[in-house]
Amino acid sequence: QSVLTQPPSASGTPGQRVTISCSGSSSNIGSNTVNWYQQLPGTAPKLLIYNNNQRPSGVPDRFSGSKSGTSASLAISGLQSEDEADYYCAAWDDSLNGRVFGGGTKLTVL
Amino acid sequence: EVQLVQSGAEVKKPGESLKISCKGSGYSFISYWIGWVRQMPGKGLEWVGIIYPGDSDTRYSPSFQGQVTISADKSISTAYLQWSSLKASDTAMYYCARSPTVVNGWFDPWGQGTLVTVSS
Numbered sequence: 404q405s406v407l408t409q410p411p412s413a414s415g416t417p418g419q420r421v422t423i424s425c426s427g428s429s430s431n432i433g434s435n436t437v438n439w440y441q442q443l444p445g446t447a448p449k450l451l452i453y454n455n456n457q458r459p460s461g462v463p464d465r466f467s468g469s470k471s472g473t474s475a476s477l478a479i480s481g482l483q484s485e486d487e488a489d490y491y492c493a494a495w496d497d498s499l500n501g502r503v504f505g506g507g508t509k510l511t512v513l
Numbered sequence: 514e515v516q517l518v519q520s521g522a523e524v525k526k527p528g529e530s531l532k533i534s535c536k537g538s539g540y541s542f543i544s545y546w547i548g549w550v551r552q553m554p555g556k557g558l559e560w561v562g563i564i565y566p567g568d569s570d571t572r573y574s575p576s577f578q579g580q581v582t583i584s585a586d587k588s589i590s591t592a593y594l595q596w597s598s599l600k601a602s603d604t605a606m607y608y609c610a611r612s613p614t615v616v617n618g619w620f621d622p623w624g625q626g627t628l629v630t631v632s633s
Binding site: 405435436438440442447448449450453454459489491493495499500501502503504505506507 | 548550557558559560562563572573574575608610615616617618619620621622623624625626
């Protein structure tokens, strides 16, 4: 059972906007920054969002992140077939003194 | 180009030892942390631990403390993850990744992964 809670699955049709939630607590999301990773099938994870809402160079602006209190969200607008992947949130946990990941959300583009 | 290249896949028997590697290039190896992440077959990501090659400061996840050892050789820009006695439950893909800080840092880039299979 992961410290950060994500829905196991999400779906949308091409062009739609989907959001993926990540719920934590005061010891992780509530007091530290959140990062998001995308893992395409059979590949290593890739950084998508850092510091809650910052996009690394090369990541399309269709991807955006936000944080409020002890929860965070990843939004994907203009959904494309190549967005079909697993998405993970992550943050530092002050109580565990380590980084924690969400369980991952499998995004299906219908 | 910043790059992390990991050693190749390993097949081991229970009780054997193993050391896998992660070589950094394209940046100052001693100025960034290198973390390790486990992904068991069909499962999610788990943080194993992290090391600062500049001074070998190392932190472990409570779940992995005492089970693995993380080290680094800054002279050859390489970080390591090792086991002294493997178990079947260590079978997984292991990724290394670079991070600017320990606490509010992020992993970027990631290595390609090393698949470790432990089977009798």
